[in-house]
Amino acid sequence: MKLIYSYFIDFPLYLRDTLIFFICLFFTMSVLQLVFLILHKMVLERREKRFKLKKVMYFSSLTRNFVDPDHPIYAPVDDLETHAFIDVCVDIMSGVSRQNMTIIHKAVREFGIPAFLVRNYKKSSQWITHYQIVETLGFLKLPELARLFREIISQEIALLEKNRAQTEQKKQGWLSDVHNPTARHLHLISKALWALSHICNDTDFRNIISVLHTPGFMSGKFNEYIFCNIIEAYRRREQTGVLLDKIEELFADDTVSLLIKRDFIQSCGIAHFTQSHTLVANCTDMFLTSPEIKMACIRTLAQIGDTRLEELTCLYLEDSDWRVRTVAAKDAHLCSDGIIPALRKVLCDRSYYVRLNAALSLARKGEAGKAVLRSCAGSKDTYEHDMALYALKQG
Amino acid sequence: MSASTIVTLILLLQLAIFIYFILINSLYSISNIIAFLDIRSQLAISSRQHIRSLVAGIYYRPISILVPAYNEAEVVATSVRFLLNLQFPEYEVVVINDGSSDATLEILVNEFRMVKVEKPFKKTVPHEPIYGIYISPDHPHLLVLDKENGGKADALNAGINVSQYPLFCTVDADSLLDADALMRAAKLFVEDREVVATGGMVRVLNGCRIVNGKIAEIYAPDRALETFQSVEYVRGFLTGRTAWNFTNSLMVISGAFGIFRKDIALAINGYRKSMGEDMDIVVRIHRHCLEQKLKYKIVFVPDPVCWTQVPSDWASLLRQRNRWHRGLIDCLWHNKVMLFNPRYKAVGLFAFPYFLIVEALGPAIEFTGYLAFIILALFGMLNRDMALLFIMLAIVWGMSLNLGAILLDNLIFRRYERVRDLSKLSLFAVLEYLGYRQLIVVERLFATVMSFRKGEWGKQNRKEIINEQQKRTR
Numbered sequence: 001m002k003l004i005y006s007y008f009i010d011f012p013l014y015l016r017d018t019l020i021f022f023i024c025l026f027f028t029m030s031v032l033q034l035v036f037l038i039l040h041k042m043v044l045e046r047r048e049k050r051f052k053l054k055k056v057m058y059f060s061s062l063t064r065n066f067v068d069p070d071h072p073i074y075a076p077v078d079d080l081e082t083h084a085f086i087d088v089c090v091d092i093m094s095g096v097s098r099q100n101m102t103i104i105h106k107a108v109r110e111f112g113i114p115a116f117l118v119r120n121y122k123k124s125s126q127w128i129t130h131y132q133i134v135e136t137l138g139f140l141k142l143p144e145l146a147r148l149f150r151e152i153i154s155q156e157i158a159l160l161e162k163n164r165a166q167t168e169q170k171k172q173g174w175l176s177d178v179h180n181p182t183a184r185h186l187h188l189i190s191k192a193l194w195a196l197s198h199i200c201n202d203t204d205f206r207n208i209i210s211v212l213h214t215p216g217f218m219s220g221k222f223n224e225y226i227f228c229n230i231i232e233a234y235r236r237r238e239q240t241g242v243l244l245d246k247i248e249e250l251f252a253d254d255t256v257s258l259l260i261k262r263d264f265i266q267s268c269g270i271a272h273f274t275q276s277h278t279l280v281a282n283c284t285d286m287f288l289t290s291p292e293i294k295m296a297c298i299r300t301l302a303q304i305g306d307t308r309l310e311e312l313t314c315l316y317l318e319d320s321d322w323r324v325r326t327v328a329a330k331d332a333h334l335c336s337d338g339i340i341p342a343l344r345k346v347l348c349d350r351s352y353y354v355r356l357n358a359a360l361s362l363a364r365k366g367e368a369g370k371a372v373l374r375s376c377a378g379s380k381d382t383y384e385h386d387m388a389l390y391a392l393k394q395g
Numbered sequence: 396m397s398a399s400t401i402v403t404l405i406l407l408l409q410l411a412i413f414i415y416f417i418l419i420n421s422l423y424s425i426s427n428i429i430a431f432l433d434i435r436s437q438l439a440i441s442s443r444q445h446i447r448s449l450v451a452g453i454y455y456r457p458i459s460i461l462v463p464a465y466n467e468a469e470v471v472a473t474s475v476r477f478l479l480n481l482q483f484p485e486y487e488v489v490v491i492n493d494g495s496s497d498a499t500l501e502i503l504v505n506e507f508r509m510v511k512v513e514k515p516f517k518k519t520v521p522h523e524p525i526y527g528i529y530i531s532p533d534h535p536h537l538l539v540l541d542k543e544n545g546g547k548a549d550a551l552n553a554g555i556n557v558s559q560y561p562l563f564c565t566v567d568a569d570s571l572l573d574a575d576a577l578m579r580a581a582k583l584f585v586e587d588r589e590v591v592a593t594g595g596m597v598r599v600l601n602g603c604r605i606v607n608g609k610i611a612e613i614y615a616p617d618r619a620l621e622t623f624q625s626v627e628y629v630r631g632f633l634t635g636r637t638a639w640n641f642t643n644s645l646m647v648i649s650g651a652f653g654i655f656r657k658d659i660a661l662a663i664n665g666y667r668k669s670m671g672e673d674m675d676i677v678v679r680i681h682r683h684c685l686e687q688k689l690k691y692k693i694v695f696v697p698d699p700v701c702w703t704q705v706p707s708d709w710a711s712l713l714r715q716r717n718r719w720h721r722g723l724i725d726c727l728w729h730n731k732v733m734l735f736n737p738r739y740k741a742v743g744l745f746a747f748p749y750f751l752i753v754e755a756l757g758p759a760i761e762f763t764g765y766l767a768f769i770i771l772a773l774f775g776m777l778n779r780d781m782a783l784l785f786i787m788l789a790i791v792w793g794m795s796l797n798l799g800a801i802l803l804d805n806l807i808f809r810r811y812e813r814v815r816d817l818s819k820l821s822l823f824a825v826l827e828y829l830g831y832r833q834l835i836v837v838e839r840l841f842a843t844v845m846s847f848r849k850g851e852w853g854k855q856n857r858k859e860i861i862n863e864q865q866k867r868t869r
Contacts, residue, residue: 019784026791033798034821037805041814090444128436135442184436190586221585225454270453352517386515393512393530 047080054084062088062107066100073107082116089113090139098236101141108140118148127184131191138195146204149196153189153211160185190218197229205230205246213260220263227267240275247279251286258287262296269300277306284312291321298324302331310335317342317358322351329357333364340365344372347384355383359391402776405767412764413785419753420792426638427799433637434697434807446575449582456584457485458577458654459558460566463550464490467568468497470704472506474568479534480609483577487536490568491554494523494544503539507531514538514557520665522552547650548666548675555657555665564654565673569704571600572652574609576699580654589692591659592680594648595699596632598810599625601707610702615816620712622823623831624705629820630800633697640695644746646681647674648693652701659683659691667729671722678730681742698808713838720842724755758839765833790828797824 064071076082089104121133137145163182193211196204212223234243251261268276280300287293298316301309313335316328329346332339346358362369376388460478464471478488492500509529523545531537542553576595583590602616616622639645650673663683669675684691706712736743771777801820811817
């Protein structure tokens with residue numbers, strides 16, 4: 001008790017000094033933060049203004065070069081100009097034609113941009129910088145960078161496994177919730193994989209699949225994203241025939257998981273890879289029992305078209321899995337009028353989603369479908385009645 | 396009890412409060428450092444070009460945006476128009492008119508040429524009856540529900556039932572989203588299959604200039620009260636939530652902007668009727684996933700931004716804070732089983748106790764500290780030097796934390812374009828501890844006392860969102 005009295009009432013000198021020290025410390029920190037804030041803002045503003053001007057300059061010279069090949073593109077002379085040039089190239093690359101891509105590639109190589117970025121990559125020890133550089137290099141889609149991306153992937157996988165083993169040993173109980181230090185390796189692997197997928201060749205095809213095959217790695221959507229990039233890379237090189245062979249091998253390989261195959265089928269549809277229609281249609285015979293594959297196939301065939309679409313839709317409208325019936329009902333409007341009786345039947349399906357999609361498909365089928373809906377609107381079956389009315393209004 | 400015993404007790408209390416103060420401020424200081432490290436990495440993985448390539452691609456899951464609206468006639472049309480212009484490949488906007496007594500529904504119907512339809516839907520989570528569902532021929536991805544008044548949680552439940560996509564995003568009717576906010580927040584659901592909910596940063600809209608449905612220029616608010624709130628929002632979101640994110644025990648996703656996986660929301664029977672429904676759903680998701688031993692993540696993402704109107708008068712502000720605090724207490728009470736329970740891991744052992752001791756009981760503790768000073772002074776037992784130095788320490792430490800948050804915001808996001816705005820924010824960061832904070836503490840103390848009163852829609856006086864070239868929102 002005496003101690004408390006001595007602290008609060010007598011207020012010893014050392015306690016006073018400690019408090020004063022901390023007051024001065026926080027006050028100085030506040031002043032420094034304020035000064036830094038204002039100065040940083042002013043310096044940065046100037047730099048950003050210059051950066052924007054440089055970007056405008058490079059953008060105009062690059063786009064002018066697209067129409068007039070004699071128009072010069074000035075080589076960047078300092079770091080600011082180099083970054084501005086890279087930024088412009090990356091911006092343009094996302095929606096550029098094959099011919100203009102060649103122009104950008106030529107300029108990028110001529111100005112030593114890949115070497116500049118690789119140098120920065122090696123100089124930095126921070127994973128954030130590594131990540132940003134890999135992303136920039138990925139956007140540039142330069143085939144000669146494949147080796148670098150492969151190296152990054154294998155290095156990071158090794159580091160990830162090592163870190164995982166260490167983390168497993170250290171973490172116990174509730175601590176397993178706390179921030180995961182291995183996340184940075186996962187980020188880098190996924191980014192390098194994405195970069196590699198843009199320039200994927202036959203060797204990389206299997207490597208990418210094997211990384212995606214790692215349990216718990218990213219998601220199905222990520223896989224689709226990567227596969228779409230691969231399809232685009234083969235298309236750009238006009239090697240779709242080779243890709244079809246690769247996909248066939250992949251589907252026949254029992255060691256590859258069904259979900260990876262499903263994601264590839266879906267990507268064929270999303271990327272409008274029309275040449276793959278027979279391959280996709282045949283998958284329905286290869287993987288008879290998998291609802292995941294059935295759904296992927298029907299979605300893809302609806303996107304790229306195939307003569308077997310109607311036959312499969314009819315078959316899947318009677319599938320035991322409601323998800324398969326739903327997907328079949330959703331795309332049924334793409335089939336001929338012959339599908340209408342089957343759709344009419346599933347209007348009183350036990351799944352709400354099947355009924356809804358069947359009704360909407362009937363509405364999209366035009367007059368023949370609407371006539372069925374109108375007849376159902378008078379039905380005593382509440383499900384059928386409600387769905388028909390809703391679809392008619394939507395239509 | 397003798398006077399000396401009372402004084403001794405008060406002194407002991409004062410010591411406890413002093414230790415509490417040191418611990419809390421140290422925790423906030425550490426949060427600032429964690430935020431700096433964590434936000435940098437988060438920003439690095441979502442560059443402008445990357446997001447742009449995603450918007451044009453397939454790397455997304457479709458989202459239903461739920462906009463609960465109760466007497467929002469002044470702002471609802473503008474907000475919906477902004478939401479219809481978001482950069483996202485596939486989404487729907489579901490506005491839920493929760494029995495408004497003003498012209499909210501009429502405005503929506505007239506503005507977007509809405510037509511009433513009989514849309515059948517599955518009532519998976521409970522809510523008050525729906526009078527009508529409206530669709531728009533001009534905007535196929537807009538849906539308006541007109542339902543009986545039941546509160547915000549009830550309106551969101553109705554929206555969940557009627558929505559069609561696997562993710563849903565809650566947005567307040569008086570808030571605007573950055574064009575790419577949805578993509579920035581939603582991409583996490585695609586990258587990581589364990590993510591079940593994400594929340595973005597909420598910033599103050601007051602003072603900004605809006606042109607063609609986009610925030611064209613970002614300024615600090617004109618009024619002092621709004622500027623204080625700007626500082627609070629930057630500090631709360633940037634440092635507080637990022638730090639909780641770091642330990643995977645984020646307990647709050649703002650109701651103004653949060654994205655959830657619908658299957659998880661349905662698994663916990665949707666929103667519970669509560670004043671703090673935004674915190675409640677997050678805590679119950681934690682509880683559900685930990686009880687079911689599911690692998691999950693609830694993530695705060697600092698770069699997608701939702702701009703919200705903050706109260707510009709004291710009465711609305713105090714009402715809002717009162718409601719928030721009662722919501723917090725209600726949520727903690729409902730989930731009290733999680734407190735110090737190792738079954739709920741970091742949430743039960745760290746986050747829940749923090750919210751109870753610092754957020755819920757904090758105002759009472761802080762107020763007791765002020766009161767103890769007065770009592771000790773009355774007894775003539777107060778060492779003036781000590782009291783003065785202690786108050787000064789509290790002020791400069793708080794100032795330093797506030798300035799740290801603003802500096803961090805400027806180092807990473809650089810949202811405010813003018814030096815003048817940053818200086819203004821810094822000034823109010825310094826002034827916050829000289830009166831504003833104490834008033835809020837008193838209101839939250841009232842809220843603690845009246846915490847078991849029934850909840851209602853907490854309405855503030857809305858200002859129209861001006862979407863014109865030369866005007867600024869006030």
